[in-house]
Amino acid sequence: MSQRYLSTRGSESGRSFEDVVMKGLASDGGLFIPEEIPSLPSSWESEWRDLSFAELAHRIMSLYISPSEIPSEDLKTIVEKSYSTFRHPERTPVAALDPKDNLYLLELFHGPTFAFKDVALQSLGNFFEYFLVRKNQGKTGKDRHHLTIVGATSGDTGSAAIYGLRGKKDVSVFILFPKGKVSPIQEAQMTSVLDANVHNLTVEGSFDDCQDIVKALFADPDINKTHNIGAINSINWARILAQITYYFYSYLSLTKSANYKAGTGVRVVVPSGNFGDILAGWFAKQMGLPISKLVVATNENDILDRFFRTNGHYTKKPLDAPTDAGVKETHSPAMDILVSSNFERLLWFFAFQTDKAATSDERRKHACESVSGWLSQLKTEGGFQVPAAIIEAAKAEFESERVSNQETIDIIRETYRNCIPTDLPAGSPRSSKTGGYILDPHTAVGIAASRRSIQRNPGDYHISLSTAHPAKFASAVDLALSKEDGYTFSEVLPEEFVGLEQRERRVTAVPHGAGWEGVREIVKAEVEQELEGRR
Ligand SMILES: *Cc1c(COP(=O)(O)O)cnc(C)c1O
Numbered sequence: 076m077s078q079r080y081l082s083t084r085g086s087e088s089g090r091s092f093e094d095v096v097m098k099g100l101a102s103d104g105g106l107f108i109p110e111e112i113p114s115l116p117s118s119w120e121s122e123w124r125d126l127s128f129a130e131l132a133h134r135i136m137s138l139y140i141s142p143s144e145i146p147s148e149d150l151k152t153i154v155e156k157s158y159s160t161f162r163h164p165e166r167t168p169v170a171a172l173d174p175k176d177n178l179y180l181l182e183l184f185h186g187p188t189f190a191f192k193d194v195a196l197q198s199l200g201n202f203f204e205y206f207l208v209r210k211n212q213g214k215t216g217k218d219r220h221h222l223t224i225v226g227a228t229s230g231d232t233g234s235a236a237i238y239g240l241r242g243k244k245d246v247s248v249f250i251l252f253p254k255g256k257v258s259p260i261q262e263a264q265m266t267s268v269l270d271a272n273v274h275n276l277t278v279e280g281s282f283d284d285c286q287d288i289v290k291a292l293f294a295d296p297d298i299n300k301t302h303n304i305g306a307i308n309s310i311n312w313a314r315i316l317a318q319i320t321y322y323f324y325s326y327l328s329l330t331k332s333a334n335y336k337a338g339t340g341v342r343v344v345v346p347s348g349n350f351g352d353i354l355a356g357w358f359a360k361q362m363g364l365p366i367s368k369l370v371v372a373t374n375e376n377d378i379l380d381r382f383f384r385t386n387g388h389y390t391k392k393p394l395d396a397p398t399d400a401g402v403k404e405t406h407s408p409a410m411d412i413l414v415s416s417n418f419e420r421l422l423w424f425f426a427f428q429t430d431k432a433a434t435s436d437e438r439r440k441h442a443c444e445s446v447s448g449w450l451s452q453l454k455t456e457g458g459f460q461v462p463a464a465i466i467e468a469a470k471a472e473f474e475s476e477r478v479s480n481q482e483t484i485d486i487i488r489e490t491y492r493n494c495i496p497t498d499l500p501a502g503s504p505r506s507s508k509t510g511g512y513i514l515d516p517h518t519a520v521g522i523a524a525s526r527r528s529i530q531r532n533p534g535d536y537h538i539s540l541s542t543a544h545p546a547k548f549a550s551a552v553d554l555a556l557s558k559e560d561g562y563t564f565s566e567v568l569p570e571e572f573v574g575l576e577q578r579e580r581r582v583t584a585v586p587h588g589a590g591w592e593g594v595r596e597i598v599k600a601e602v603e604q605e606l607e608g609r610r
Contacts, residue, residue, distance in 0.1 A: 077141040077143065078092065078109060078110070078111070078113070078138075078139050078140060078141050079091070079109075079110045080092065080094070080095045080107045080108060080109055080110065080312065081107070081108060081110055081439070081443075082101030082102075082103055082105035082106070082107060082108075082443070083101075083105040083106050083107075083108055083419050083420060083423040083442075083443065083446045084101065084103040084104060084105030084443055084446060084447045084450070085103065085105070085440065085443030085444065085447065086101065086102060086103035086105070087101045087102060087103065087105075087107075088110070089110075090107065091141075091144055092139070092140045092141070092144050092145070092312075092313075093144060093206050095107035095312045095313075096199070096202050096203070096206065096311065096312065096313045097203075097206060097222070097303075097305060098305075098306075099305055099306030099307075099308075099310055099311045100293070100306060100310055103447075104450075105419070105443075105446070105447075106310055106312075106416070106417070106419055106420050107312045108312070108420050108423060108424070109139060109312075112358060112361045112362060112424075113138035113139065113362060114362055114363055115362050115363040115364075119363070120327075120330075123323065123327065124327055124330075124331070128158055128165060128166035128167060128320065128321075128324055129151075129154050129155045129157075129158045129166070131320055131323055131324055131327075132154045132157075132158070132198075132317070132320040133147075133150060133151050133154045135316075135319050135320050135323065136150060136154065136316060136317075136320075137150060138362075139316055145205070149205065153198065153201045153202065153205055154198065156201055157197040157198035157200075157201050157317075158197065158198075160186060160187050160193075160197055160238075161185050161186050161187075161193070162185045162186075162502055163182075163185040163500055163501060163502055165324075165328075165500070166185065166194075166321075166324075167181060167182065167183050167185065167194065167320075167321040167324055167325065168182050168185070168328075168500035169181050169182070169325050169328040169329065169332075169500075169538070170182055170496060170499050170500055170503055170512075170541075171332070171334070171496055171497075171498060172490075172494050172496055172512060172522075172539070173493075173494050173496075174334055174496075176529050176533075176537075177334070177339075177529075177534065177535065177536045177537060178522075178525055178529065178537045178539065179325070179329060179536065179537065179538045179539065180512075180518070180522075180538075180539055180540075180541045181321060181325040181538050181539070181540050181541060182500060182502075182503065182541045183321060183540060183541055183542055184515075184541060184542070184543055184544040185500075185502060186235075186238075187235075187238040188231070188234040188235045188238050188264055189543065189544035189546065189547055189569065189571075189572075190231045190234070190235060190409075190542060190543040190544070190547065191318075191352065191540070191541075191542040191543065192231050192232055192235035192236075193235050193238065193239070194317055194318060194320075194321060195235075195309075195313070195314035195315075195317040195318055195351075196232075196235040196236050196238070196239035196240075196307065196314070197235075197238070197239050198239075198313065198317045199239055199307060199311060199313045199314055199317070200236075200239030200240045200243055201239075202313050203222060203224075203240070203243065203246055203305070204243045204244065204245075204246070207220060207222060207243075207244065207245040207246060208244070208245075211245060219245055220245065220303065221245050221246070221247070221302070221303065221602070221606070222245060222246040222247070222303050222305045223246075223247050223249065223302045223303060223304055223305065223598065223602055224236070224240065224246060224247065224248040224249065224304075224305045224306070224307050225249045225251070225289050225292055225293070225304055225305075225306075225598065226248075226249070226250055226251070226289060226306065226307045226308055227250075227251045227252070227282065227285035227286040227288070227289045227308075228250055228251070228252050228257070228265075228282075228285070229252070229253070229256070229257060229282040229408050229409065229411065230252075230257040230258055230261040230408060230409060230547075231261070231409045231543065231547075232307070232308060232309075232409075233250040233252055233257075233261070233265050233275075234261055234264040234265050236248060236250060236307040237250060237264075237265055237268050237273050237275075238264075238268070239307075240272065240273070240307075241268050241270040241272065241273050242270045242272065243272065246272060246305075247272045247274060247601070247602050247605055248272060248273055248274065248307070249274045249276060249598055249601075250265060250273075250274070250275055250276070251276045251277075251278050251285040251288060251289060251585075251594070252265070252275070252276075252277060252278070252282075252285060253277070253278055253279075253280055253281050253282050253284065253285055254277040254278060254279050254280075254584070256281070256282065258408075258547060258548060258549070258550070259576060260546065260547055260549065260572060260575065260576070261547060263575045263576045263578065263580070264575065266580035266581060266582045267575060267578040267579065267580055269579065269581055271605050271608055271609075272605060273581075274583065274598075274601050274605075275581065275582040275583065276582070276583050276584075276585050276594065276597065277582055277583070277584050277585065278585050278594075279585070279587050282411075283402070287591070288590075288591040288594050291591035292304060292591060292594065292595060292598070293306075295591075295595065297595070298595050298598070298599070301599070302598075302599070302602065308349075308416075309349050309351030309416065309417055310416055310417070314351060315351055315354055315355050315358065315417070315420075316355075317355075318351065318352055318355030318356075319355045319356075319358050319359050319362075322343065322355065322356045322359035322360075322364060322366070323359060323364060325343075325538050326341060326364055326365070326366070326538070329341065329536060329538060335536075339534065339535060339536055340367035340368070340532065340534075340535035340536065341365065341366055341367055341535070341536045341538065342366070342367055342368045342369075342370055342528055342532065342535050342536065342537050342538070343356055343366050343368075343369055343370065343537075343538045343539075343540070344370040344372055344521045344522075344524050344525045344528060344537060344538070344539040344540065345369065345370065345371065345372060345521065345540045346372045346407065346410060346517045346518060346520045346521040346524075346540060346542050347371050347372060347373055347379060347410065347415070348373075348376075348409060348410035348411070348412045348415065349412055349415050349416050349417055350371075350379065350415035350416070350417035350418045350421070351416075351417045352540065352542070353369055353371055354417045354420055354421060356369050357369060357421060357472065357473075360472065361424075367535065368472070368473065368474055368528075369472060369473050369474075370473070370474045370475065370476060370524055370525070370528050371383070371473055371474070371475040371476070372475075372476050372478060372520045372521045372523070372524035372525075373410065373475065373476070373477050373478070373520070374403075374405040374406075374407045374410050374411070374477070374478060374479075374480070374483065374520050375403045375405050375477070375479055375480060376402055376403055376405065376410065376411050376412055376413065377477040378390070378391065378412070378413065378414055378415060379415055379418070379475060380475040380476065380477040381393060382418075382469075382475075383466075383469070383470065383473065383474070383475040384475070386463075386466050387460055387461040387462075387463070387465060387466035387469075388458060388459075388460050389418070389449070389453065389458055389459055389460075389461070390457060390458025390459075391413050391414060391453070391457045391458060392457065392458075401413065405480050405483070406480050406483045406484065406516040406519075406548070406551040406554075407483060407516045407517040407519075407520050407548075407551075408548075409517055409542070409543070410517060410520065414453065419446060419450060421469075422445075422446055422449065422461065422465070423442050423443070423446050424442075425461075425465045425468045425469060426441065426442035426445045426446060426465060427439060427441075427442040428468060429462075429464040429465055429468055430442060449461070474528065476523070476524035476527055476528070478519075478520040478523040478524060482523050483516050483519045483520055483523065483551070484516075484519075484551065484554055484555045485523075485555075486514070486519045486522050486523040486526070487513075487514050487516065487519045487551070487552060487555035487556065488555045488556060488559065490511075490512055490514050490519070490522060491506070491509075491511035491512065491513060491514075491555070491556055491559055491562070492511060492559070494511065494512045495509065495510040495511055495512070496510075496512060499512075502569070504544060504545050504546070504567050506561045506562055506566065507561075507566060508560075508561030509560060509561035509562075511559070511561065511562075513545045513552065513556070513562075513567055514541070514545060514552075515541070515542070515543040515544060515545040515547065515548050515551075515552065516548050516551040516552070517542045517543050517548075518539070518540070518541040518542055518543065518545075521539045521540055521541070521542075522539055524539075525537045525539040544569065545567055546564075546567050546568050546569055546572055549564055552564065552567070583597060583601070585597065
């Protein structure tokens with residue numbers, strides 16, 4: 076079968092994997108999705124059981140990328156290269172956090188920037204490189220296809236993108252972040268990368284201001300005439316695809332543990348913001364991975380939780396809120412969002428699956444129409460309501476939990492005091508004195524949600540996703556643990572972070588009031604300079 080992609084809003088279909096990776100967003104503003112969700116080979120569980128992470132990624136990606144586009148051997152090379160940068164031999168090891176409650180932690184922070192986004196962005200960088208090398212064979216100078224990536228970040232995306240793209244040929248990466256508003260470690264991570272193709276820009280304002288500038292650049296005909304602008308945020312399909320692997324990997328790890336009893340439910344809990352991570356889990360489940368429920372865990376920016384609790388109202392602000400309060404700043408900043416961009420993909424599939432039309436072509440057309448309608452309502456009216464059949468379908472596969480700031484801090488402390496696992500993966504954050512496990516605040520949101528889910532479903536296995544290393548979010552961790560016995564922050568700090576803040580930095584400050592046009596001129600000038608330096 077040759078795998079093709081369409082836009083959730085209907086104006087594009089039959090696209091190749093290369094097209095969707097290089098473009099990021101469809102021309103109608105929709106997101107790319109596979110025309111068919113592949114199902115698993117019947118003997119997957121025995122055949123895949125003992126594969127390495129990279130081998131598993133290769134099997135799964137092969138179901139979504141036609142070999143006529145990327146020959147199997149090339150895909151294998153891309154995948155192996157992408158995960159060779161991870162510190163742990165298992166890449167995403169599973170820790171038995173609290174085996175008596177069947178609670179497991181999937182540690183996704185063993186990549187170069189200590190956050191789960193590395194799993195996706197290491198491979199996205201290698202996909203870009205592969206396609207560019209192929210396009211540019213035998214070409215020189217100005218004939219070479221050059222990609223200019225522009226992204227906004229409040230921390231994690233920017234550092235993972237920079238580490239995924241540093242030093243790659245024919246691609247420049249520009250990361251905009253709000254001055255003084257990303258954590259000191261994250262700022263140091265980004266700006267201490269001195270490769271010529273990496274460009275950090277600080278903006279006076281908020282993360283939203285940065286994002287508005289990026290959106291304006293994507294829509295600007297002038298820069299699009301001269302530059303190929305590309306995206307690295309989680310609207311890029313390759314990121315979702317890469318994340319499917321660890322759902323399989325963690326399930327198979329669990330079934331291999333001595334504690335595992337076949338036939339018991341397996342629930343997976345995911346700290347969520349833009350809905351990219353958990354959407355990958357839903358694809359895994361659709362393919363046939365036996366997950367009994369996916370649990371969405373949000374912080375106080377809870378649009379997803381409200382969707383489930385209000386029977387399908389998806390609204391920027393709570394229905395009873397008098398005014399538009401905007402995004403709340405929480406202890407888990409990588410989940411501070413007003414709307415979850417990837418939710419559009421899930422809604423498309425539910426609209427398609429619940430539609431009554433006779434042919435799949437008609438159902439597809441109807442799903443695109445519904446999604447376009449909802450998204451334009453979101454823009455004009457601030458929200459929309461989905462039909463009953465869709466919320467029912469969603470509730471059959473998902474549950475949700477909202478975790479407050481106070482609970483986030485409390486659960487970091489409780490976990491430190493009560494979870495003293497005996498057998499942890501190398502590099503797991505714990506106190507060397509008490510053995511207490513140290514959660515980052517995003518992971519803590521997931522653990523708080525897991526605890527509630529365990530109360531309702533005692534005996535079921537819970538795999539809770541750990542999305543970042545606590546050293547990246549020092550202030551929240553200190554707030555929770557500074558008075559605890561045996562805790563010192565410096566002990567949690569990985570050696571890679573020691574001295575990071577003193578290293579040489581390169582960053583361009585966007586002048587006050589320069590606006591998006593000012594940023595455009597900076598981008599043009601820095602790309603020009605970078606290419607001059609190469610020639
Ligand atoms: C990005 C991020 C999340 C949220 O993931 P989504 O795919 O946006 O739902 C959670 N935790 C951390 C640490 C992150 O960086």
